[in-house]
Amino acid sequence: VQLVQSGAEVKKPGESLRISCKGSGYTFTSYWISWVRQMPGKGLEWMGRIDTSDSHTNYSPSFQGHVTLSADRSISTAYLQWTSLKASDTAMYYCARHPSYGRPAPFDYWGHGTLITVSS
Amino acid sequence: DIQMTQSPSTLSASVGDRITITCRASQSISTWLAWYQQKPGKAPKLLIYKASTLESGVPSRFSGSGSGTEFTLTITSLQPDDFATYYCQQYHTYSRFGQGTKLEIK
Numbered sequence: 001v002q003l004v005q006s007g008a009e010v011k012k013p014g015e016s017l018r019i020s021c022k023g024s025g026y027t028f029t030s031y032w033i034s035w036v037r038q039m040p041g042k043g044l045e046w047m048g049r050i051d052t053s054d055s056h057t058n059y060s061p062s063f064q065g066h067v068t069l070s071a072d073r074s075i076s077t078a079y080l081q082w083t084s085l086k087a088s089d090t091a092m093y094y095c096a097r098h099p100s101y102g103r104p105a106p107f108d109y110w111g112h113g114t115l116i117t118v119s120s
Numbered sequence: 121d122i123q124m125t126q127s128p129s130t131l132s133a134s135v136g137d138r139i140t141i142t143c144r145a146s147q148s149i150s151t152w153l154a155w156y157q158q159k160p161g162k163a164p165k166l167l168i169y170k171a172s173t174l175e176s177g178v179p180s181r182f183s184g185s186g187s188g189t190e191f192t193l194t195i196t197s198l199q200p201d202d203f204a205t206y207y208c209q210q211y212h213t214y215s216r217f218g219q220g221t222k223l224e225i226k
Binding site for chain 2: 034036043044045046049058060061094096098104105106107108110111112113
């Protein structure tokens with residue numbers, strides 16, 4: 001099982017961005033993908049999740065309206081997107097999988113993280 | 121929105137010590153609680169799920185307990201590799217993490 005995330009990005013405020021998380025070694029559509037933010041020196045914040053089988057999403061209230069989750073099951077890839085970045089979006093972003101069927105489940109596999117730096 | 125309160129935020133201990141970290145949920149989450157270990161520059165690693173079930177490959181010196189709103193992570197006989205930051209996570213309703221506990225060498 002692997003979740004491979006896209007590389008680090010340096011962007012300016014107001015720019016748009018989409019980062020990716022590609023799953024392999026398992027049935028992609030049997031798992032949700034969640035995204036987790038970690039600001040420099042801070043803790044883990046759950047942003048939201050996407051059901052990769054039908055692209056149904058749930059967002060944390062803290063992130064609703066600020067980011068968009070999407071997925072392309074044909075290439076086993078989930079995306080996290082911003083339309084207008086702010087300096088406060090500077091952080092490491094992780095994707096993680098958890099089963100989308102049966103009982104609630106923890107995040108058993110994580111991507112290596114994508115570092116986003118937003119600076120003018 | 122379920123809030124998770126973890127304590128202490130920092131813990132100083134020595135190799136061989138036994139330590140306990142506490143996590144409280146703002147409402148009952150049954151046993152839908154996980155513990156993760158994170159080292160600098162690395163992704164979190166799942167240690168324990170369903171409050172007390174050890175993930176495969178995790179050493180038996182790690183253990184978890186609790187249900188409802190009160191949970192603990194215990195590490196017996198601390199090893200040098202255990203000094204890291206630990207997070208609890210509720211996955212009863214979507215997900216939320218505790219603030220983290222940094223375990224430092226005394």
